[in-house]
Amino acid sequence: xxxxxxxxxxxxxxxxxxxxxxxxxxxxxxxxxxxxxxxxxxxxxxxxxxxxxxxxxxxxxxxxxxxxxxxxxxxxxxxxxxxxxxxxxxxxxxxxxxxxxxxxxxxxxxxxxxxxxxxxxxxxxxxxxxxxxxxxxxxxxxxxxxxxxx
Amino acid sequence: xxxxxxxxxxxxxxxxxxxxxxxxxxxxxxxxxxxxxxxxxxxxxxxxxxxxxxxxxxxxxxxxxxxxxxxxxxxxxxxxxxxxxxxxxxxxxxxxxxxxxxxxxxxxxxxxxxxxxxxxxxxxxxxxxxxxxxxxxxxxxxxxxxxxxx
DNA sequence: GAAATTTCCGATTTGACTTATAGGAATACT
DNA sequence: AGTATTCCTATAAGTCAAATCGGAAATTTC
Numbered sequence: 001x002x003x004x005x006x007x008x009x010x011x012x013x014x015x016x017x018x019x020x021x022x023x024x025x026x027x028x029x030x031x032x033x034x035x036x037x038x039x040x041x042x043x044x045x046x047x048x049x050x051x052x053x054x055x056x057x058x059x060x061x062x063x064x065x066x067x068x069x070x071x072x073x074x075x076x077x078x079x080x081x082x083x084x085x086x087x088x089x090x091x092x093x094x095x096x097x098x099x100x101x102x103x104x105x106x107x108x109x110x111x112x113x114x115x116x117x118x119x120x121x122x123x124x125x126x127x128x129x130x131x132x133x134x135x136x137x138x139x140x141x142x143x144x145x146x147x148x149x150x
Numbered sequence: 151x152x153x154x155x156x157x158x159x160x161x162x163x164x165x166x167x168x169x170x171x172x173x174x175x176x177x178x179x180x181x182x183x184x185x186x187x188x189x190x191x192x193x194x195x196x197x198x199x200x201x202x203x204x205x206x207x208x209x210x211x212x213x214x215x216x217x218x219x220x221x222x223x224x225x226x227x228x229x230x231x232x233x234x235x236x237x238x239x240x241x242x243x244x245x246x247x248x249x250x251x252x253x254x255x256x257x258x259x260x261x262x263x264x265x266x267x268x269x270x271x272x273x274x275x276x277x278x279x280x281x282x283x284x285x286x287x288x289x290x291x292x293x294x295x296x297x298x299x300x
Numbered sequence: 301g302a303a304a305t306t307t308c309c310g311a312t313t314t315g316a317c318t319t320a321t322a323g324g325a326a327t328a329c330t
Numbered sequence: 331a332g333t334a335t336t337c338c339t340a341t342a343a344g345t346c347a348a349a350t351c352g353g354a355a356a357t358t359t360c
Binding site: 043 | 304
């Protein structure tokens with residue numbers, strides 16, 4: 001599995017929206033300014049997220065985006081699968097893929113299934129809310145360090 | 151982390167060589183025939199593996215390749231890192247990468263570090279010998295199933 | 301209802317990288 | 331000498347991610 005820039009942008013945007021949950025609608029340009037993501041590219045991404053039911057949107061003046069579920073109900077795994085596809089590092093692992101000539105007896109494949117499961121175990125458990133907390137915790141610890149340094 | 155075709159070919163070739171460990175040298179064409187890998191492409195891959203010390207080679211008539219270490223001393227992780235690069239699913243996770251603007255406080259990054267560690271945990275532990283055993287075990291179980299089916 | 305703002309949509313371009321091929325040089329055996 | 335094999339470099343071809351462009355549809359404001 002590879003997380004593309006698209007997937008990274010999606011996560012960053014969602015974390016941004018999670019940090020602003022219940023503060024009304026947030027416009028693309030707000031996110032662009034904060035996260036330094038190409039606007040037109042982000043546009044496409046947000047539409048995907050919206051069509052998948054993760055976001056809610058409104059057009060026109062005063063419009064924008066907001067999370068359609070609480071931040072603790074959206075996992076990173078869900079996002080990455082939506083944007084970048086299956087978590088498996090090898091194509092033949094994903095179901096419905098029949099290219100592997102010796103699929104049934106392929107030992108390599110079975111290892112990659114293990115990797116996929118281990119990855120899913122993590123990414124399906126971590127939510128946007130967790131990311132916010134981690135980020136916050138890190139910022140605080142960093143502030144402490146700065147204190148000592150002075 | 152994404153495993154490219156190149157990486158997959160490398161693993162397949164190495165497993166092939168592991169299955170023929172201590173049976174003398176094996177030529178590119180032997181592997182090509184068995185594994186259905188483009189010959190000239192495989193050539194480049196084997197050279198990389200050789201230069202990294204995984205393989206031993208000999209030119210001319212009767213030449214070929216063989217593992218330079220026992221199959222249980224070569225891990226899949228070592229191979230993938232060599233061919234396809236770092237195991238992290240996100241660029242900013244790999245050491246020496248300074249592009250992430252908010253690197254220190256980036257919660258996403260810390261999750262990806264977890265994924266990288268979990269992946270490495272598996273891939274660095276599984277060796278070519280393990281793959282051979284898994285493949286063998288699967289083939290046997292498959293044979294049993296065939297028996298019942300008749 | 302006209303104008304302004306914002307999301308929505310599709311096509312297209314650009315660039316980088318993976319995949320593969322081509323041609324020959326170096327080496328080793330018979 | 332001749333043949334078989336690995337080794338090396340260049341380059342073509344194909345694929346896909348990343349980004350841009352231009353405009354359509356919806357919503358609010360005046």
